[in-house]
Amino acid sequence: MTISFLTYAMAAVFAFAPAAARAEWQALEEVRPYSISGKTGAELYESIGARGPEAGTSRAIAHTTFKLTWTRKYEPQGNACVITTNRPKLIITYTLPKPSAALPPAVEGSWNAFIAGVHAHERVHGDTIKAMVKEIEAMSIGLTVADDPACKKIRIELTRRLGEISQRQRQSGRDFDKIELGDGGNIQQLILKLVNGP
Template identity: 25%
Template sequence: MRLLPLVVLLLVANVASAYDLPTFVHYAIHGTTDRELGNAMRSLGPADPTGKRYPGHAEWNVSWTYRWQSQGNRCLLTSPSVQLKGTITLPRWEDRDRANPELQERWDRFLAALTVHEQGHFAYGVAAADELRRQFVSVKSNKGCAALATEVDRLGRAIIEEYQQRDRQYDVDTAHGLTQDAVL
């Protein structure tokens, strides 16, 4: 899968989009063997809603604001704005200098693959924000501004849900990064 670029600012078709790069958060793990590192990530890694822990995690949040212009019963969006924020959580190996060089090399490959996997999750947030930006350009209402506001919020929630589902499917398709070599 091609990762979408992590864009910081786009101005396209009169819709402002502020895309922050994800914030990287690290949790400390200790050990000098792959078994110790694996155990540390299984006990300290970020947990999903069921309590299952993984070596890494990405989350994203897309929000939007807008203004409108009323012309009788007709209402148009005049300044829609889409924002994206996200966090990627990864392990930080504290005992690296005490481990053998072969394990250090495997760790480097693992961490690089895990980072790519988690950035792949964030890319769904970028795609959702881009889709909102594209869709908001054409939203209008002939039933007044209250109807426009309802439509914008309905459309926004539907797009977010669609990309959240794609994000969940990404883990299924990649076996939580295993098919991308995110394994120690």
């Protein structure tokens, strides 16, 4: 069986919740498997199409989501307002398929190569999320808005800047997916090897 087009797009879904200091922090990264079945590569891929995470009107092979919250402190300084504390808490979740039963040895080899490639793809999305959080942290710690003793204007300015950074991160993810999922792209090649294998 040959598949010439990627039927099930991968998706990076982003949930953004505001609030950083220059202390070191680490993202918590977790894998959330979903169960699929099959004894051949083609059957496994068909099961992914039926059970994969929803991505718009279709289903994805895998996706990356995150939850981002901040501990943030605004301090009036004279007639200005300054962000003096900005600590992120970032949880990244990779949703990946996992066969529900042992696979025949030849299929297991094909599967392991496929899922390693898919996981590597999703980790690139995770890296762009971590880079976004670091950019937000660098931009916002020490951010000062003049003539704002009640620390209201600074929140509006911060929200504007966060929106710009978030949009750049999302576009980066879309650009990466366009290459990876496009005709002849890495993910399409992984799918073809799985489906046309044992």
